[in-house]
Amino acid sequence: MHTLIPASATSDPRARLRPSSLRSPWGDVLVQLARSRGAVTGGIILAVLLVAAVGAPLLTPYDSLSMRPEERLQPPNRAHLFGTDVFGRDLWTRVLYGSRISLRTGVISITLAVALGVPLGLTSGYYGGSVDRLLMRLVDLMLTFPGILLALVIIAILGPNLLNAMLAVGISASPTYARVVRASVLGAREQVYVDAARAIGCRDGRIMVRHILPNTVAPIIVLGTLGVAGAIISAAALSYLGLGAQPPTPEWGALLSEGRNYLRVAWWMTAFPGLAIMIAVLAINLLGDGLRDALDPRLRP
Amino acid sequence: MLQYLVKRAILAVPTMLAVSGLVFLVLYLVPGDPAAIFIGDRPATPERLAQIRHVMGLDRPLLSQYADYLRKLGRGDLGRSIHTNASVHSELLSRVGSSAELAAAAFAVATALGLGLGLVSALRRGTWVDAGAMLVALGGVSMPIFWLASMLIFVFSLKLGWFPATGFGGWNRLVLPSLALGFISSATLARLVRSSVLDILGQPYVTTARSKGLREPAVIRRHVMRNALVSIITVMGLQFGTLLSGAVITETVFARPGVGKLLVDAILNKDIPLVQGAVLFVAVVYIVVNLLVDISYAYLDPRIRYQ
Numbered sequence: 001m002h003t004l005i006p007a008s009a010t011s012d013p014r015a016r017l018r019p020s021s022l023r024s025p026w027g028d029v030l031v032q033l034a035r036s037r038g039a040v041t042g043g044i045i046l047a048v049l050l051v052a053a054v055g056a057p058l059l060t061p062y063d064s065l066s067m068r069p070e071e072r073l074q075p076p077n078r079a080h081l082f083g084t085d086v087f088g089r090d091l092w093t094r095v096l097y098g099s100r101i102s103l104r105t106g107v108i109s110i111t112l113a114v115a116l117g118v119p120l121g122l123t124s125g126y127y128g129g130s131v132d133r134l135l136m137r138l139v140d141l142m143l144t145f146p147g148i149l150l151a152l153v154i155i156a157i158l159g160p161n162l163l164n165a166m167l168a169v170g171i172s173a174s175p176t177y178a179r180v181v182r183a184s185v186l187g188a189r190e191q192v193y194v195d196a197a198r199a200i201g202c203r204d205g206r207i208m209v210r211h212i213l214p215n216t217v218a219p220i221i222v223l224g225t226l227g228v229a230g231a232i233i234s235a236a237a238l239s240y241l242g243l244g245a246q247p248p249t250p251e252w253g254a255l256l257s258e259g260r261n262y263l264r265v266a267w268w269m270t271a272f273p274g275l276a277i278m279i280a281v282l283a284i285n286l287l288g289d290g291l292r293d294a295l296d297p298r299l300r301p
Numbered sequence: 302m303l304q305y306l307v308k309r310a311i312l313a314v315p316t317m318l319a320v321s322g323l324v325f326l327v328l329y330l331v332p333g334d335p336a337a338i339f340i341g342d343r344p345a346t347p348e349r350l351a352q353i354r355h356v357m358g359l360d361r362p363l364l365s366q367y368a369d370y371l372r373k374l375g376r377g378d379l380g381r382s383i384h385t386n387a388s389v390h391s392e393l394l395s396r397v398g399s400s401a402e403l404a405a406a407a408f409a410v411a412t413a414l415g416l417g418l419g420l421v422s423a424l425r426r427g428t429w430v431d432a433g434a435m436l437v438a439l440g441g442v443s444m445p446i447f448w449l450a451s452m453l454i455f456v457f458s459l460k461l462g463w464f465p466a467t468g469f470g471g472w473n474r475l476v477l478p479s480l481a482l483g484f485i486s487s488a489t490l491a492r493l494v495r496s497s498v499l500d501i502l503g504q505p506y507v508t509t510a511r512s513k514g515l516r517e518p519a520v521i522r523r524h525v526m527r528n529a530l531v532s533i534i535t536v537m538g539l540q541f542g543t544l545l546s547g548a549v550i551t552e553t554v555f556a557r558p559g560v561g562k563l564l565v566d567a568i569l570n571k572d573i574p575l576v577q578g579a580v581l582f583v584a585v586v587y588i589v590v591n592l593l594v595d596i597s598y599a600y601l602d603p604r605i606r607y608q
Contacts, residue, residue, distance in 0.1 A: 137319075140316070141316070141319050141320065141323065144316055144319075144320055144584055144587065144588055145320075145580075145583075145584055145587075146541070146542025146543070146545045146546055146583070146584075146587045147542050147543050147545060147546025147547070148546040148549070149545070149546055149549075149580060149583055149584065149587075152549070152564065152565075152568060152580070153323075153324075153327060153576075153580055155568060156327065156331070156567075156568045156573070156576045156580075157327060157330045157331050160568070160569070229443065233443075233445050236445055236447075237445065237446075237447060237550055240445075240447045240550070240553075241549075241550065241553055241565050242565075242569055243565070243568060243569070253445075253447075256445075256447060256448060256451070259451075260451065260554075263451060263454060263455055263459060264459050267455050270448070270451045270452070270455070271452070273448075274444075274445060274447075274448030274451070274452070277445050277448065278440075278443050278444050278445065278448070281442075281443040281444075281445075282439065282440070282443040285439060285442060285443055286439075
């Protein structure tokens with residue numbers, strides 16, 4: 001498991017200290033991640049995708065929105081790697097720029113879910129009693145709407161667009177985080193160091209943030225990573241249904257939706273955006289599985 | 302056992318009330334005047350709006366409106382669709398058959414695939430069979446269902462012409478949607494079956510069963526699977542939620558006239574009463590399924606019954 005210390009190095013006391021300083025909790029996690037083939041693969045693919053998203057203008061001579069009717073519905077060829085759509089837009093360019101939108105949508109949605117769920121779970125677990133009962137009722141109520149149904153309800157209220165889709169996905173993912181944080185808080189609340197903090201006069205807010213919150217970081221990182229993958233799919237699903245990003249935004253789900261009516265004549269309009277979603281989600285899932293094994297093996301299914 | 306059943310059923314009542322309350326509030330959360338929402342895009346005089354408000358009871362306190370809403374619910378009255386003016390109740394009824402058929406077929410596919418993949422990979426742990434099965438499962442978790450469904454349509458209806466791409470009725474219109482939905486729903490199940498079977502294979506009673514000379518298939522069936530079933534059924538219950546929301550998308554891709562497609566179309570048409578009815582319907586189905594899952598635990602695991 002741990003780094004072997006070369007016999008020659010043990011004579012030097014400073015060298016002997018070095019491996020233990022490496023063994024900080026985060027150092028350990030990194031070492032374990034680097035050993036997991038899946039996590040490394042996922043991380044590399046994700047890094048490539050992020051570089052491609054940032055460097056999109058360098059990777060294509062075309063614009064993602066400009067139409068060239070004379071080049072419409074071309075199958076994949078040398079000039080158009082992924083073919084062109086019904087307006088003659090280059091699909092490779094659209095998928096490339098779409099990665100900016102889809103990846104950002106996933107991250108923003110889950111950031112929102114964490115921002116809503118963590119304070120909820122923290123308050124609920126820390127104060128207990130009627131506060132806990134009330135908040136957990138609310139969380140349970142949200143969980144009675146399966147899958148994207150809650151997101152659909154929120155879209156029905158707010159109206160269909162990309163921002164509302166992010167809100168909807170974020171809000172409907174938040175109960176999970178509230179639940180998980182609450183469970184960690186319940187364990188941490190009874191620790192001696194919490195009593196100690198209270199004894200020296202710390203206020204509730206400070207105890208929650210400085211002494212209890214760090215206990216919940218590992219499960220949040222694991223769930224959050226896997227959550228981004230789920231959020232990308234959910235947001236793409238909403239866009240596909242016409243309830244998220246609207247044309248001509250090249251969000252991946254919206255691209256699939258555009259390709260829907262041309263499946264017979266232009267399979268590439270459906271195939272490539274879908275593959276992009278799958279590769280991104282697979283990479284994030286692989287990384288998330290690796291993180292879970294490294295950080296919190298109890299979360300294993 | 303009966304006492305447990307009754308207790309669980311009673312516990313589901315407040316949940317249903319809360320869900321109905323939330324669905325009731327949707328109309329008031331939509332920006333704009335509910336009366337104006339009800340008449341849709343047609344122009345109306347202020348007098349006409351006031352009249353509608355009065356007829357619908359919108360001028361009364363919210364709580365008395367909710368009580369009214371519940372009373373109507375009790376009679377099965379869910380209001381009228383703004384778009385078609387048909388009763389929401391009859392709109393839902395005409396779509397339930399198609400959705401139920403899809404859910405049942407997809408559930409069967411998901412169970413067969415999930416159990417099969419999970420069991421095979423657990424029993425062949427560490428081999429390429431295991432790696433392959435888990436890669437398929439990971440693919441199922443990562444694949445957007447609307448993409449898989451489109452690709453199935455492309456290959457099997459448009460290119461090979463084996464199955465019709467859209468519509469409802471007859472088994473050949475059911476094959477592609479239930480395969481797509483079933484495969485996506487099986488992935489999580491396969492991963493869980495694998496880990497729970499591996500867990501149980503290490504238990505002393507499995508070693509005992511083997512050492513008394515019981516054949517391996519019998520060990521798997523009687524000792525391993527029976528014990529794995531409780532956690533498997535939990536996940537199948539949870540997966541049913543995934544299946545329901547997957548059905549919303551599947552029905553749209555295959556243009557199947559089901560409750561899911563009804564809901565999506567209602568949202569696009571801003572048909573709020575229809576949205577309310579469809580959401581309430583799906584949520585209630587989900588609550589009832591979870592209730593059935595809880596009851597089946599008690600049946601499978603006597604320890605739960607006597608708690």
